[in-house]
Amino acid sequence: MIQRENYKGKVCIVGYHTQEFREVGELSDPIICKGDDAWLGVGYYFWVEEEFSIYWGEDKKRGGKSGCYDVYKALLEEDRIINAVFSEEGYYYFRDSIEKAIRHLKSLGKDFSLEKVHRWLADEMWTQINIQGIMYDDIPKNPKYKNRVYSEIEPLYYKKRIQIVMFDLKNIHTFALHLEEQ
Amino acid sequence: MDYKKAFEDFNNRLKELDAASVEAWERYDEERLLQDSLRSGHLTQSLTVKPLPILNITVDSSLMTGLAGGETNYAMAA
Numbered sequence: 001m002i003q004r005e006n007y008k009g010k011v012c013i014v015g016y017h018t019q020e021f022r023e024v025g026e027l028s029d030p031i032i033c034k035g036d037d038a039w040l041g042v043g044y045y046f047w048v049e050e051e052f053s054i055y056w057g058e059d060k061k062r063g064g065k066s067g068c069y070d071v072y073k074a075l076l077e078e079d080r081i082i083n084a085v086f087s088e089e090g091y092y093y094f095r096d097s098i099e100k101a102i103r104h105l106k107s108l109g110k111d112f113s114l115e116k117v118h119r120w121l122a123d124e125m126w127t128q129i130n131i132q133g134i135m136y137d138d139i140p141k142n143p144k145y146k147n148r149v150y151s152e153i154e155p156l157y158y159k160k161r162i163q164i165v166m167f168d169l170k171n172i173h174t175f176a177l178h179l180e181e182q
Numbered sequence: 183m184d185y186k187k188a189f190e191d192f193n194n195r196l197k198e199l200d201a202a203s204v205e206a207w208e209r210y211d212e213e214r215l216l217q218d219s220l221r222s223g224h225l226t227q228s229l230t231v232k233p234l235p236i237l238n239i240t241v242d243s244s245l246m247t248g249l250a251g252g253e254t255n256y257a258m259a260a
Contacts, residue, residue, distance in 0.1 A: 034218040042214075080183060089185040097192055108201045116211070124199055124207055129191040 002048050002086075002162075005075055007173045012075035013135075015046025015164055015172075016053035018060075021068035021181045029169055030072065039115060040134050041122025043165040044172060046076060048135070050179075052161050055148065057182055066181070073178035076164055077171040080132035085162055094134065101125070126167060133166040 003014035017030045030044040038045070047053040050071065057069030083090035101121055105112055112120065126134070137160040140150045151157045166172050 034214065035222065082183070082188075090183070093185045093188060096189075100192070100196065104196055104199070105204065108204055110204055110208075119211055120204070120207060123211075124203070125192065125195055129188065129195050131188065 004078070007075045007077070011078045012173065013048060013078050013081070013164065015048060015074050015076045015166075016050050016178065017044070017046050017072040017074060017175070018053045018057040019070055019072065021066040021070050023066060026070070026177045026180075027072060027175070029175055030074065030172065033165075038165075039118060040136060040163075040165040041118045041120075041126070041167070043122060043133070043167045044169070046074065046164045046166065048162045048164060052140075052163075054179070054182065058146075068181045070177060070181065071179040072175055074175040075173040076166055077132060077173070080130055080171070081164060081166075082131060082134045085135050085137045085160060090135075094136070097121070097125075122165075122167060132168060132171045133164050135162060135164045137162040 005012055005014060019027060019031060030046070032042060033045050034042045047056065053071045057071060082094050084094040085091070098117065098121075101117055102112075105117065105120070125131075139157045140159065140161045141157055142148065142150050142154060150159050
């Protein structure tokens with residue numbers, strides 16, 4: 001189950017944010033993601049399960065000076081997050097929105113990549129209509145060279161890898177170090 | 183979340199996003215990506231300048247012999 005907690009009367013989802021280990025000090029806020037990994041637009045990315053935050057650290061954050069990573073934990077306000085993973089309405093809202101946006105951009109002569117459409121939506125749509133985040137998932141496959149199993153019965157990959165992008169720090173609470181120097 | 187209301191909001195906002203606003207956003211996005219690449223060290227400053235136009239240069243055929251045969255021109259590569 002997704003972990004939820006209340007923060008000042010607001011229902012929040014527990015999220016995990018992985019970053020390179022820092023020799024001095026720790027983060028007081030999550031780091032905004034703007035690069036190629038920002039697949040749902042520029043924002044603050046969290047995993048909803050600790051397991052995947054650890055895999056992300058192992059795969060992506062051990063290349064720095066320290067060779068280690070930290071996992072931070074935070075509460076993410078749920079009220080204005082598009083839930084495209086577990087809500088039928090949320091999924092179709094998100095899907096229809098993407099398609100409508102692509103058609104609109106094409107009508108203006110703009111043939112954007114999907115990443116660019118998401119960046120445009122995050123900047124020009126979601127934050128303007130008070131959508132505070134998006135919950136989305138992909139299906140990870142068993143890696144060939146790692147001792148990691150996502151599915152015991154290939155090719156049925158039944159495990160969702162769920163992420164939440166939050167667009168504004170004000171909807172992220174109690175951000176704190178959870179696992180240090182992994 | 184009230185998705186029906188969110189869809190109305192989406193449609194209303196979409197109507198406001200015309201070609202001029204999309205082009206302005208593209209310029210902003212390009213600059214942001216560039217700055218982010220520079221900060222993360224993925225680009226060097228020399229790559230951030232606008233590309234030069236391609237020049238139409240005719241090379242004398244006598245100079246092409248080695249290259250056409252597949253030799254690597256190490257002087258050029260260096």
